Amino acid sequence: MSEHDLNYTELGFKAGLEIHQQLDTHKLFCNCLSELVNSEPEFEIKRKLHAIAGETGDIDIAVRFEAGKDREFTYQGYSQNTCLVELDESPPEMINLEALKITLQVALLLNCEVFPVTQIMRKTVIDGSNTSGFQRTVLIARNGFVETKHGRVGIDTVALEEDAARIVENDKDKNKVVYRLDRLGIPLIEIATAPDIKNPEQIKGVALHIGDILRACRVKRGIGTIRQDINISVKGHPRIEIKGFQEPRMMVVTAEKEIQRQLANIKNKKLDKEVRKANPDGTTSFLRPMPGAARMYPETDLPLLNISRDLINGIKANLPKLRSDIKEELKGHGLNDEMINLIVSENKLDELKELIQINSDSNLIAKMLVLWPKEISIKEKISLDEINKKLTLDVLETILQALNNKKIQKHDIQNILLDIVKSKSVSEAIKLEKQSNEELEKLENEIKRVIKEKPGLNINAYMGLIMAKFKGKVSGKEVIEMLGRYVKG
Numbered sequence: 001m002s003e004h005d006l007n008y009t010e011l012g013f014k015a016g017l018e019i020h021q022q023l024d025t026h027k028l029f030c031n032c033l034s035e036l037v038n039s040e041p042e043f044e045i046k047r048k049l050h051a052i053a054g055e056t057g058d059i060d061i062a063v064r065f066e067a068g069k070d071r072e073f074t075y076q077g078y079s080q081n082t083c084l085v086e087l088d089e090s091p092p093e094m095i096n097l098e099a100l101k102i103t104l105q106v107a108l109l110l111n112c113e114v115f116p117v118t119q120i121m122r123k124t125v126i127d128g129s130n131t132s133g134f135q136r137t138v139l140i141a142r143n144g145f146v147e148t149k150h151g152r153v154g155i156d157t158v159a160l161e162e163d164a165a166r167i168v169e170n171d172k173d174k175n176k177v178v179y180r181l182d183r184l185g186i187p188l189i190e191i192a193t194a195p196d197i198k199n200p201e202q203i204k205g206v207a208l209h210i211g212d213i214l215r216a217c218r219v220k221r222g223i224g225t226i227r228q229d230i231n232i233s234v235k236g237h238p239r240i241e242i243k244g245f246q247e248p249r250m251m252v253v254t255a256e257k258e259i260q261r262q263l264a265n266i267k268n269k270k271l272d273k274e275v276r277k278a279n280p281d282g283t284t285s286f287l288r289p290m291p292g293a294a295r296m297y298p299e300t301d302l303p304l305l306n307i308s309r310d311l312i313n314g315i316k317a318n319l320p321k322l323r324s325d326i327k328e329e330l331k332g333h334g335l336n337d338e339m340i341n342l343i344v345s346e347n348k349l350d351e352l353k354e355l356i357q358i359n360s361d362s363n364l365i366a367k368m369l370v371l372w373p374k375e376i377s378i379k380e381k382i383s384l385d386e387i388n389k390k391l392t393l394d395v396l397e398t399i400l401q402a403l404n405n406k407k408i409q410k411h412d413i414q415n416i417l418l419d420i421v422k423s424k425s426v427s428e429a430i431k432l433e434k435q436s437n438e439e440l441e442k443l444e445n446e447i448k449r450v451i452k453e454k455p456g457l458n459i460n461a462y463m464g465l466i467m468a469k470f471k472g473k474v475s476g477k478e479v480i481e482m483l484g485r486y487v488k489g
């Protein structure tokens, strides 16, 4: 049976997503930079960790699994991204307000209810990825939703947590793990959907939609800055968590394969909740048992976190626009898809809206903002950054006003931009184009005059007459082009 023949409703397919995204601020509970470093570490410390009981008095099954390994951990650090907080030798500082605000933006874009008062918690972690043996996490909002074309999917919770240290070496024979502390404490937003997802395609749809929301806010970009896990099961099989997706496209294939695996599993053996890892080919492999609930207890070093109505209202009033909404808006201005994608990826929406007030030719403005600067950059080998510094909003406004006042023509603008990038002032560049326009006008009048005076000559004869008259002042190419408009052959 092929996976495409499966009826997911009949199978009792259930899936939810858990997304972790790093935020682009300093660390969550200290002032260190949120930057990963690949040079030699400035210092190293060694620790051993032991399992401790959670608030229910039990040692969690996942915790016991890790503690049973009795490993020694080495931690590497750098002064710019590691302080006593990462080393667990100093209590945490107050939560990073910027990170909290970004989390509130995301929560509101996900239609969630924000908790007015919330408690920062410690989540037991004993794989050594946290020097303290726990990860701090705080619930910020709940009960939201996203709309997809397969229907609405609930958002159970939005939390703000600290990222863990990253493994740089794992020597299983020597029972030795080396972690780097640069990543420990980077703010992570954790979004957990309800298990409302009805089929593999919808998993991808939800992931893309949430990704759109995250990108509209101040989050880190690039590989490793977002981690997406899927919880998935069919009727009769315990929930399985699959970790480590890099791109939503693979979610469909992996979910289809996982359902096949579970269906075979139901007939065969004892069934356990477990955490599995997503492989690049869409298959999964066992990672560890599923953690239970005995993992959380309050962070007593920090007070309750109050999230005021004023703070929420301020953020609500300035919510960022989603890419999908921006694209719709740009379509309304009559731009084609290529231009829309350029405007969005170069982040030029505000400039476009500003300039449309001066001249309503949205395609011309889009070219001035994104297309021609790119062409100049490639042709002249000047970085886009340098070009954008010179082609400021003021400069572009001046050019459009010159166009409105008929001082220049539309086809002059590309040259004017180039002149400005090559360090002419905007008024000089406009004047130059105006002069060359006036000269061309003179040339055109002369051509018309000669043709009227001596009709019926061939194009080469006219060419000779004109070039003699304008010796050295015009290019042969221009004369030929212009003659072509008046003389056939």
Ligand SMILES: [Zn+2]
Pocket: 027, 030, 031, 032, 081, 082, 083, 084, 085, 086, 185
């Ligand atoms: Zn620090």
